[in-house]
Amino acid sequence: MKQIFRTTWTHIRRSPYQSLAALSIMILTFFIISVFTLLGAGSQAILNFFETRPQVTAFFEDQVTLGEIDLLKAKLAETDKVKEMKYISKEEALAIYREQNRDDPLLLEMVTANILPASLEVSTININYLGEIAEILRQEPGVEEVIFQQDVVEALNKWTTNIRLVGLGLAIAFSLAGLLTILVIIGMKVALRKEEVEIMELIGASKGFIGVPFLLEGIFYGTIGALIAWGVAYLLLLYATPFLIDFLAGIPILPVPIFFMLAVLGGELLLGAIIGTLGSFIAVRRYLK
Numbered sequence: 569m570k571q572i573f574r575t576t577w578t579h580i581r582r583s584p585y586q587s588l589a590a591l592s593i594m595i596l597t598f599f600i601i602s603v604f605t606l607l608g609a610g611s612q613a614i615l616n617f618f619e620t621r622p623q624v625t626a627f628f629e630d631q632v633t634l635g636e637i638d639l640l641k642a643k644l645a646e647t648d649k650v651k652e653m654k655y656i657s658k659e660e661a662l663a664i665y666r667e668q669n670r671d672d673p674l675l676l677e678m679v680t681a682n683i684l685p686a687s688l689e690v691s692t693i694n695i696n697y698l699g700e701i702a703e704i705l706r707q708e709p710g711v712e713e714v715i716f717q718q719d720v721v722e723a724l725n726k727w728t729t730n731i732r733l734v735g736l737g738l739a740i741a742f743s744l745a746g747l748l749t750i751l752v753i754i755g756m757k758v759a760l761r762k763e764e765v766e767i768m769e770l771i772g773a774s775k776g777f778i779g780v781p782f783l784l785e786g787i788f789y790g791t792i793g794a795l796i797a798w799g800v801a802y803l804l805l806l807y808a809t810p811f812l813i814d815f816l817a818g819i820p821i822l823p824v825p826i827f828f829m830l831a832v833l834g835g836e837l838l839l840g841a842i843i844g845t846l847g848s849f850i851a852v853r854r855y856l857k
Contacts, residue, residue: 586753587789593749594793594843595800597742598836602801604735605832606824611728624690624701624716632710637688640708644690647704649697654689661687685712743843746793750786750847758782758851786848790840798833 628637637655644650656664661684690705692698698716705714805824813822 583757586756590749590753590789591793591796593742593746594789594840595797597739597746597843598794598797598840599801600742601735601739601836601839602798602832604731604738606801606805607731608728608735609828611724611731614724623692623698624705624714626688626690626705626708626711627685627713627715628687629710629712630685632686636710637686640688640705644701644704647697647701649692649694649701650690651693652691656687656689658684658686661685743839746790747843747847750789750844751851754782754786754848755851755854757785782852783845783848786844786846786851787841788844790842790844790847791837792840794836794840795833798829798836802829 641653641655644653688705690701692701702714702716705711809823
C-alpha cells in the first residue's frame, strides 16, 4: 500500500501543470457549490424566520373593548386557517417599544401607552390564507389598520427557490466539467506511461494494481479541491459575518453553526471523492484495455 501511495504522488509530481489544472477546476467547482449551499441554507433560514413571525397584524381604535376583541378572535378561529393569535395591549406595546429603543432616552420620553394602539397578531397555517384573514380584519369595526407580510414571505420563497435551482444547475455543470477534466488528464497520464504500463504487465502486474494509483490521484484532486474550496468559502463567511449580522438585524441566523459547516464539508468531500473516482476509473478503463 505504501508503494501505491508513493506511485500516486510520483504521478502528481511529474506533471505539475496538469495536476494544477485538475485541482483548480475542482476548487472552482466546490467553491461554487459551497457558496450556493450557504446562500440556499441562509435564505431558507430567513424564510423560516418570517413564516414563524406574526404574519397579519390588526391595530385597533382606542374605543374597542376586550369583549369585542374576544369575539373577533373567535370569528377568526372558526375559519380553521389560523395557527396562533396574540393580543398586544397598549401597555405591552409600550414595553416592546421601550425595549426596542432602550438606547435612545429621548424617544422613550416622547411616547406613552395612550399613544400606541392595541393590536392583534395572527399567524396563519399557510401563507396563502394571509389575504383572506387580512380582509376579514379590515371589514371589522374598530380595526384602524391591517398589515401583513405576504409579499415579503412570497418574495423570499421565490428567491429561495431560484437560488436552489441556479445553484443546482451550476453545481451539476461544474461537476461535469470537473469530471471531464479529471478524465482527460488521467487519460493523458495513462497514455504517456504506455511503455511503463506494458512493462508492468509483462512482469505480471495486474490491471488493478496498475490502475489504483491513477484512481487515488483522481480522488486526491476531488477531495483536496473540495477541502480548499470549503476553507476559502468558510473564511470569507467568517470575514463577512459582522457585516451580515448588522445587515440582517433581528434575524438570528448568524453565526453559522460549526456542525452545519462540518456537514457541508463532509458532503463535499464525499462528492469530490465520487467525481475523482468516477473520472479516473473511466480513464483507466478506457486506456488499460
